[in-house]
Amino acid sequence: MTSRPPLLLLAALAIAALSACAPAPGAAPSAPASADPASDDGHGAIAGAEEVAEPPLGLLSIDTDGNAAVLDLLGDEAIDLGATAAPTALASDGRYGFVTTDEGVEVIDSGRWSWDHGDHFHYYLAEPALLGTMPGDGPATVTSGALSTAGTTGVFFAGSGEAVLLDNKALSDGQIDELFRIETGADAGLVAPVGDGALVTDGDDLVYHDRDGEAVGPPVECVDPAGAITTRVGLVVGCVDGAVLATWQDGELATERIPYPAGAVDRALTFDGRKGRPTVAAVAGTTGFWLLDTRERTWTLVPTERPLTRVVAVDDAEGHVVAIDVDGRIAVHLAESGAVVGAAEPLLADGGTASSLTVDEQRAYVSDPAAGVVHEIDYADGARIARSLETPTAPAFVTEVGR
Template sequence: MSPRRPLLIVSGTLLLAALAGCSSTAGQGAASAAPEEPSAGHGAITGAAEVAEPPLQLVSINAQGAVGSLDLLDGSEAELGAIEAPRSTATDGRYVFAETDGAVTVIDSGVWTWDHVDHFHYYRSEPSILGEVPGEGPVSVSTGALSTAGATGLFFAGSGEAVLLDNAELSRGRIVETLRVRTGAPNGVIAPLGDGALVSDADGGLAFHDAAGGPVPGAPCTAPSGSITTRAGLVVGCEEGAVVARIERDEPVFETIPYPVGATAERAMSFDARKGRPTVAAVAGDRGFWLLDVRERAWQLIDTPVPLARVVASDDADGSVVALDESGRVHVYGASGEERAATAPLVEVAAGVTLSVDAQRAYLNDPAAGVVHEIAYADGARIARTLATPTVPTFFAEVGR
């Protein structure tokens, strides 16, 4: 399919009833100014506009650091500026965290979703490049559930430093560190939890650092790697399985979910899922993929005929899992491991190639062709659109989620 700009998508009545049930409302397709003193419980900030549907965009960054955005609803483009040449990126669905030489640059896409559990709020504001967080990479980024509350964790492997950023301050255009700890560990995680964070240490454990910065005992976790925030708790990957953490009565509670007895596949090193969903996926070496149902506290190993490079659990009604194999094909599996669909080879798999999945579509960047493929994964892995982004998508992030 040849590259083309996205067509206008006409919105229906998505979530109007839900919006009407809250203090700040928006008509169909309309935007309303946020109140002067926005409610933190709804995700509004001063100067933002609430809209009636997810304001989905793609943020693209080329190899030199030029940043652009493409609106998936109306096809409009914007150039957001330039950063140092990126080495890796991560996103929480609003901010893009780009690792550069000696720092992480924070880009605010200006679009986000507030998850109210039983309904959602959607916002637009002006995008901007907020600035840098100093640190020696490689960096691992751990994000929370909400972009205007809670925190984001950055673990710098080069120095063993764990840094926690205040999301409320990020939403106001300011980078504020609430915690910076030298862990002494060459690899690890710092993952937001409640008013603090779980931080790995050099002794093979996780400690909870509260709002005052003081560590309290956490849980054993050998060689921690990978974290993800779900509605059922914060997940951190360990050699022996996964630690699930949550806050109960203002105190952290930990539970370890061991791998199945006799499992021989490689451990999970990172997790991915549709944002917030309680079932997450991870590549299992060359065997296939792991599924972790956080609510049921259960692992499942799915063998696949080809090795996988990326895997994302959609956790939709059909239990879809979307994966990219090492030859560049996208596969759609069911929760029991049956293959439902596959594409032809789409990309040459490299470090910056990212697979992003939302409720309806998957997105896969092809830096060599300068495009992002939009894939209808529930419709036979059909290529719905091939999107030319304003800057070559050496790295990209789907935002507005």
């Protein structure tokens, strides 16, 4: 097996950032995603956490019985976290694992996170913990903000129609604090964090609710809303005719529309991309994938030879997009042309529908539940499988943490 390459350069840059946190005179660093409050005076630090020189990357895995653990990707250390109730889904913001169970959503703090300071990052390690369960009924849709120690996280329970907003600062202190819980009466919806509150779906509208749950301002039209993600530019919510981009400017909500190109047929239903980047990807029916550039306010439809089941935009200089196709292949495309620059032979059972896919700035991680491993993919080297990792628990549900 080939190990993950050394991160000496990244460590050197991070150490330099620790000693000189402020940007140079005249520099104009890009700001963190403006969907959330812009500042966090602690730079993402919390009591008891250790600041480290490079991203503390790990794989959070949960088996079908709820046994949870973290595999350290740099040192191969396995950390047992205990057990949740039997899981049915897992979502993550790169630090917390939000585990859907029959009892609601159980929150796992992996104790690993990165904090975006615009022109550089801070990295932290703390003791992992099971934080408890937020009660709810039915499948849960989780939408995260930009920072794990500030802002909020939204959860919508399809069974009870409840829209819940969690305080991330409280989560970082080990507490589950519901800022609001609204009974919407709907069997599908989203709670999408922006500013000090969240956009909550109401039929074909998005209604902004402040931290106290009060509706503020006029509704924003979004017919058949589905899919939400926070990018470096702002919050995206998918609509039947395109997307709404929401930002927080001078203490107020600002929204604009990004319509699909004329003639678009297959809409985006979910979005995924490398955390903190402006461009995200979505499966486009059986045609290929959409790229949504929130900085340029543009959609690009990229046809592919085979239909896809998963797609994530890396949004690096080369424009890599990592995908799983219906035959279970892991394929790497170029964003502009859709050209395949690397593809593994069919590897995943059931076309990869049971697999998860996450990316960081060097690697992609694809779970292979049937084989009981997680594949580490070097997407810049022709989709080469760098390692096939045995996680401490069977990888029924997996996500990368420390991002």
